[in-house]
Amino acid sequence: MPERIAIAGDGQMAIVLATSAAESGHAVRLWCPLPGAAAPLSASRRSPRLPEIELPRDVQVTEDAAAAFANATIMLSAIPAQFAGGVWKRLAAVAPAQAGIVTVTKGVEVVSMLRPTQVLRDAAGPRPLATLSGPTIAHELARRLPAVMVAASDDAAFATRVQATFAKPWLRIYTSGDPMGVELAGAAKNVIALAAGMVDGLGLGVNAKSALLARGLAEIVRLGVAVGCKVDTFFGVAGVGDLATTCFSPEGRNRTLGELIGRGTRLADALASTQSVVEGVETARALRGMAHQHSVPTPIIDAVCRVLFEGVAPADAVRELMGRAAGAERIA
Numbered sequence: 001m002p003e004r005i006a007i008a009g010d011g012q013m014a015i016v017l018a019t020s021a022a023e024s025g026h027a028v029r030l031w032c033p034l035p036g037a038a039a040p041l042s043a044s045r046r047s048p049r050l051p052e053i054e055l056p057r058d059v060q061v062t063e064d065a066a067a068a069f070a071n072a073t074i075m076l077s078a079i080p081a082q083f084a085g086g087v088w089k090r091l092a093a094v095a096p097a098q099a100g101i102v103t104v105t106k107g108v109e110v111v112s113m114l115r116p117t118q119v120l121r122d123a124a125g126p127r128p129l130a131t132l133s134g135p136t137i138a139h140e141l142a143r144r145l146p147a148v149m150v151a152a153s154d155d156a157a158f159a160t161r162v163q164a165t166f167a168k169p170w171l172r173i174y175t176s177g178d179p180m181g182v183e184l185a186g187a188a189k190n191v192i193a194l195a196a197g198m199v200d201g202l203g204l205g206v207n208a209k210s211a212l213l214a215r216g217l218a219e220i221v222r223l224g225v226a227v228g229c230k231v232d233t234f235f236g237v238a239g240v241g242d243l244a245t246t247c248f249s250p251e252g253r254n255r256t257l258g259e260l261i262g263r264g265t266r267l268a269d270a271l272a273s274t275q276s277v278v279e280g281v282e283t284a285r286a287l288r289g290m291a292h293q294h295s296v297p298t299p300i301i302d303a304v305c306r307v308l309f310e311g312v313a314p315a316d317a318v319r320e321l322m323g324r325a326a327g328a329e330r331i332a
Contacts, residue, residue, distance in 0.1 A: 002026050003165050006069040006099075008091060009078030010037055010061075011276065012050045012138035013104045017076060020141075020168050022056040029060040031068035033079065033087055038063040049275050053142040066094045074165060075099050076132075077120060080277040081107025081187070084116060088123035100128030100158050102151070106186035107279035108286035113293070115183040128158035131179050132166065133186040133238045135245035137252065144170045150238040152176035152183075174237060181233030184224050188301075189243040190280030191287055192216035193254035195304050196247035198314040200255070201262020208318075212300065213247050218331045219298045223287065226294040254280040261307065262314045284308060299324060 003026045007014050010032045022028045032038040041047060042061035045054045055061070062068050069075065075095060079087045084105055088095075095101075101124060105116040114122070117129045134149035141147055151166075151173050153159040159175040167173045176182055195216065199209045220243070221234045233239055246252045257278045260270040271278060288305050291298040303321055306312040 004071055004073045005029070005076060005165070006072035006074075007031065007076045007078060008068075008087060009033065009076075010041060010047065011078050012047070013136070014076070014078035015047050015050050015053055015055065016136075016138055016141045017078075017104070017166060018059050019053055019055055020171065021166060022059045024165075024168070026165065028056075028058070029062065029068040029072070030055075031065055032061065032063050033083075035063065050138055050142055052139065065091055069094045069096065069099075072096055072099045074162070075101045077101055077103040077105060077116070079105060081105050081109055081116060081119070081279055082277075082282050085109060085112075085114075085119045085123050088120055092124045095124055097125075098127070100130065100155075100161075102130045102132050102162050104132050105279075106133065106183075106190055107283045108184075108187045108290070110282050110286045110289075113286050113290050115180065115187070117179055117183060128155045129153060129179070130155070130158055130162045131183050131186070132162060132173075133182050133242065135237065135241045137245060137249050139251055141171070144168075146170050146172075148172045148174070148237050148241070150174045150176050150182055150236065152179040152181075152238070154179060176233065176236075176238070178230040178233045180227065181224055181229030182238040184227070184229055185220060185234055185239040186242060187279070187283050188220040188223065188287055189216075189239075189246050190254045190278075191284045191301050191304055192220070192243060193246040193252055194258035194261075194280045194284065194308075195300055197252075197255040197258020197260075198262035198304075198307065199258075199318070201259040201264075202314055202318065204318065209247065213243060216247075216300050217243060219291075219296075219300055221331050223291055223294070223296045223298060226296045227290070253278050257281070267308055280304075281308060
């Protein structure tokens with residue numbers, strides 16, 4: 001059955017999913033959270049952040065939250081992690097009580113250390129929740145290149161519904177009952193991608209970056225196990241699949257920002273050079289806090305934090321990591 005989909009956010013994934021859902025026959029409204037953003041997008045049907053895709057004419061673009069969310073059957077949150085709580089506390093007043101929320105956010109709230117679905121639960125109350133994640137570079141999705149995602153929820157029926165709603169011939173969607181693991185994998189891979197970009201900026205080669213990916217995955221798994229996630233999740237599409245894409249794609253925003261820092265650019269200047277929110281920066285703080293809270297060693301995540309926030313040079317951080325005692329390899 002066709003759904004009535006309300007999308008919070010106008011970033012790349014919001015544009016891609018709005019377009020694909022509308023093309024599948026669903027009614028789609030896209031809500032722009034920033035004043036003045038809706039009119040140009042509604043008129044041009046193109047976003048400067050994703051110019052290769054044109055929004056279908058039947059996708060309604062608005063700044064009026066009440067109009068966007070009226071009678072929605074599924075709501076999609078494409079709001080960055082550090083802003084999602086505040087935005088959804090406002091949207092809760094107009095969000096239909098029975099409508100479930102799907103989040104595509106890949107981050108962890110710094111102060112609370114809450115994952116996106118936890119933030120949504122606090123802000124919007126009890127309702128079906130799911131996370132939709134995977135190795136999805138938006139510019140490739142815009143070109144309809146083959147991709148795979150995972151719809152994860154504690155509510156199996158809702159995960160299946162999300163799967164059916166957003167699947168396309170070029171977008172295969174699996175379901176999962178481990179939303180915690182899928183969300184943690186999506187958030188943590190952004191932090192490892194920052195480190196991978198620093199390796200690129202320093203010119204350390206593919207050997208070093210591949211080793212970083214492998215040991216970064218070990219940190220993600222250790223942290224995930226400590227908080228109750230399923231190990232298998234981290235070796236699937238939303239885990240190692242997304243990690244590999246983000247660390248190696250030249251279009252990944254976290255990897256790109258890390259590369260600038262590896263070349264000597266200050267964090268503030270690197271952030272100012274991009275039009276998009278780079279989730280891994282603040283998520284690094286949150287994951288370091290979570291790891292310390294659970295007594296999990298995360299040397300790569302710690303090193304990223306020292307480079308970003310404590311003035312440690314990327315080359316010095318690499319030397320510290322390489323100088324650590326080497327024992328038997330283990331994952332968890």
